[in-house]
Amino acid sequence: MHELTDAAVRAAKIHTEMTALKQAVLAEDPKQFGFTAERDPAIANLGHYLALRRHDIRPLQRRLMALGLSSMGRLESRVLPTFDAVLGALSCLAGAQDSATLLPSEAEFFAGEARLEAAGVVLFGAPVAHRRTRIMVTLPSEAAESPDLILDLARAGMDVARINCAHDGPQAWRAMTAFVRTAAGIVGRDIKVLMDVAGPKIRTGEVASSQKKARLQPGDRVRLVASGAPRIDSEVPFSAAVSLPEMVTRLSVGDRLRYDDGKLEAVVESLGDGEAVILVRRTKAGGTKLKPEKGINLPDTALGLSPLTAKDETDLVTVIECADLIGYSFVSRPEDIDLLDAVLASHGRNDRQLGLIAKIEQPLALSNLPALIARARQRGPFGVMIARGDLAAEIGFERLAEMQEELLWICEAASVPCVWATQVLEDMVKEGIPTRGEMTDAAMAARAECVMLNKGPAVVEAVSLLDRLMGRMNDHVFKKTPTLRALKSW
Template identity: 70%
Template sequence: MDTPSTRESGEIASLLTDVAALRTAVLSEAKAFLADWDALESAAPGVENLARYLALRHHDLRPLQRRLMRLGLSSLGRLESRVLETLDAVAGALSALAGGDKPPIASEAGFFAGEARLASAGDDLFGPPPATRRTRIMVTLPSEAAGDPGLVIDLARRGMDVARINCAHDGSVAWLAMASHVRTASELFGRRITVLMDIAGPKIRTEAVATPDKKARLEAGARLRLCAAGAPRVDADVAFAATVSLPELVLRLSVGDRVLYDDGKLQAVAESLTEGEAILRVVRTKTGGAKLKPEKGLNLPDTALGLSPLTTKDEADLDAVITCADMIGYSFVSRPEDIDMLETALARRGAAARRLGLVAKIERPEAIRNLPRLIARAAAGRRPFGVMIARGDLAAEIGFERLAEMQEEILWICEAAHVPAIWATQVLEDLVKTGVPSRGEMTDAAMAARAECVMLNKGPEIGMALDVLETLLARMEGHLAKKTPTLRPLRSW
């Protein structure tokens, strides 16, 4: 066997030194993250790996990656669930190439232990996936599901693994009926179908509105008055007005703060503020303008609202959630203290609440910044935990142009922490609503196969969308697992 040239030997030795130095730095820097998360002494394996991953990603690895790729070694690009194991494997390969002592090699089970923990966490939270695909399918139940058990059974027959009940709609009687139909379907098909109930959180919406006429639309340059209380007031200068569901929205705005309406169909900026009112100037709308309507969502990405994610309504709804659900969806969670608040509320309800899984909905910039802290705090609770990438509100909050980048990063963070993720909002939306998908949404749905669960919203063609997604996810299973391509045989050429 030919030995490497002197030049090659020097490069391999240099690489080995660099990888060893990186490993040392990662271990040292990870301790700072664990200390910040109050997890230095008792971190779960996933939290410990997450700290190492974040430490690693604070380094620019691109030059090192290219040098490793040239030698046919791992480029470190797929180590989310196994940071130290991958660094050690690369160091071992380099040592062997250099002709040095071959260090012990981790067993296959040891190397892929992070993947196994993630799979187990997904099973605990959602239930086991079907044999044909790793990614579960969640479906938001419509209101009519309460009175139509056949609808729920049909969804289960087509592949629904998780039923979502939105507590912003209907009431406890309807929720109990929906959950009962899900249990019946689960028994009928002989597999575990779980129930997620989303508590509403502080709804930030328009209420009463005033417009010049029914056909009037807000265009760029128009002015809009938001009122904290009372009837919406229009005048010669401001022809559109709306009251809001949360007075704090108006009271905490500052001049220059952005306000987005109806999932970003309109963007405005606070122009002036008076007691109990804010005048906004519209800077962008969808083509043709936007109608001002009641019960439309508002997002304030620049404004610190200081709202509790657990409202009085949510507290009351928890009793029904404990009775009906397998897991609870937590809206507007942003800080570790928000996890503590919910845990305290659940603890007051005794042993029945201990079995509930928890899903943190990531929908605001603060939640993104605090995601590692949220994961570390939730891990301390020892209940099944997952993260929902709530892409509707998230896009409005951080900007549509950043969404694609951010949803990838959230997937990486969750994989590093061995936390299952839900890919949510507008998946196959055109297909669900009209029966005909767009090309772009088919690609989006295919990429959802990297999450542990993908959520479909309700709509008239939800059954057809389930059929398509079931097939699509099963096919994509043969091509990728997370960031790793799986090279099944190609049949098209």
């Protein structure tokens, strides 16, 4: 009897604390997160989630666990229903006859999960029976002349075909799309086509070095030129043109630069007329080779560029014709969504609503994400791509691991499907044999609604492996929640 009394006292105290916490969450003004109070229940839940996460509830979580109750650790899609369920259970433990606090029904409790599942179906199509995570594959240029490759990918498990508009052209894109439609008919599944507009991606152009096979090492200097051919001399033996001349003119001494998804880090040492000299600080083991068409990230430099270039606006004509989904690079603000819609409207967008995938790859996109989500959900099918390569190069590898988790949580709270992207099974795709680390990374992708593979010689085999892996993980985990199927190893 003493233990029951003690539990009742503890439950009553926690009930009082949780009631106050719930009221604090409800009192938060959603305008501080970049959106107003919405009729959309997903956005309302997102506001509640963001308000709750301003509190450190770790001590409360442990006290709830000791009473055998939910620790509030998996409430992303159901903030208020979780509060109500826990408060109802606490009332029972405290011995209170509190008719005002009613346990939510099972349907009410899991309504957020249902919203997310429905959003995933609208965006990506229905999942296959054995896995909820779809598989997206970036098509190589040769896919425009190889219907057999696309059919092999479809048979292996591809659910979304990604066309990168930074490469090839409208004729090739139309051919790839036609082959995808044909393959989908043969395998009897709806395979979506995502066309990814390039945006103002900064890449190296023509390169030059005093030694053809030399690799950049810490202490080396590289001259970046805004126009004309690369220029080398005895003091700066490496040089590269850049795809975006404005980049060079907007740099400042001391600005950091990362090259090829962070394989090299450098700092701006000096500036000249239309050129900048950078000093290499870090490289991968053995050095890094300077090559054309490699990405450059500038985490300290405000470029002030539109997310849509003149090329993108031209490419959107073919995107409207061919695609089911648009991949939007460098989107950072809600106004960027309006800009895209205005360009689509100017091209006479047809009645078919194109889904939108916002690629989150810059710090500004992170800080504006709630408002961006609220705006994008108003226009139709919407998802977020965690573009881990560019994101890591912008915010640093040290922060990437926690940030990709936070993005998954925010998107789940808003019922927004997520794409887990960049270097998934990269060694497997390129070499045919995965590493242990990338297999673990791929398994973690089961918490997203879609996982993206890049192109490579062994991509068909990688899709097959990922299809099997996602099927097994489907039995073990749903988002942050372990699902305890019977174990067979012991």
